[in-house]
Amino acid sequence: MRFSKQREAVYNVLCQTTSHPDVAWIYARTREIIPNISIATVYRNLQELLSIGKIKKLSAEGYAERYDANVSDHAHLVCSCCGKIVDIDMSQVDVKHSIAGVDRYEITFYGCCDECRNNKDASQNKQ
């Protein structure tokens, strides 16, 4: 597979964020680099990058499909306050199971991210 400047741009845009963006965001960003890039090219390259394992797709309930250039084993925390998806290191997670045939798993936590929790605490202290 060739690594065209379009494919490079899509990949770099994803590498430079930890925000797990959707296609619309990725498209907007790559257009800052290659103004006339086609949305079709963005979709195509996301698929290609997925198929060679350079990126991951992640599904959080009710949200549009999002992409992640961090392909290392990690979990996600979906913040119920701000909707942000935060990376969670697997050193913080311990999963044991007795299911036959499993070769991997994805775990998504739902709750309040550090940032929102700090904001809440701060506003409560004021009262």
Add this chain to the structure above:
Amino acid sequence: MRFSKQREAVYNVLCQTTSHPDVAWIYARTREIIPNISIATVYRNLQELLSIGKIKKLSAEGYAERYDANVSDHAHLVCSCCGKIVDIDMSQVDVKHSIAGVDRYEITFYGCCDECRNNKDASQNKQ
């Protein structure tokens, strides 16, 4: 909220399967009960049932959004052979974590379901 016969039909269709179907499947099935039901009504009722917690929506990487009338705490196994999603009882799963602010999590296992594993074994024994 009223429980119209359309809402009832959508809910019953979901209750009578463990296949975690998508909207298209649910629509087809409810039309067997109410032939002139509108696709809009199906979407609407899925949203309503979601909002009152009677059903759950689940996201598996790369698949369309699927629905589940089993709202008890359980996990899923997505079969990499046949694509089927199988319910996993939480007694088979033990998750420990040290993440602050978390109130729940969703865990999805990927691998080979019992059925496919049995088929594989059978075909290998023949050789």
Add this chain to the structure above:
DNA sequence: AATTATATGATAAACTTTATCATTTATTTT
């Protein structure tokens, strides 16, 4: 330089989901 293979941009087509609105159905009030 010519040939071959791959990727692209533009856009149409397909598909999914939501919004609109007049009509229908159910509930409440009188």
Add this chain to the structure above:
DNA sequence: AAAATAAATGATAAAGTTTATCATATAATT
């Protein structure tokens, strides 16, 4: 029971998302 009110529906338009098509462009190979 009839009238008034509220909620849900069906049909369909609109919006949004993703894939397919194809002529052109770009890169690699011969």
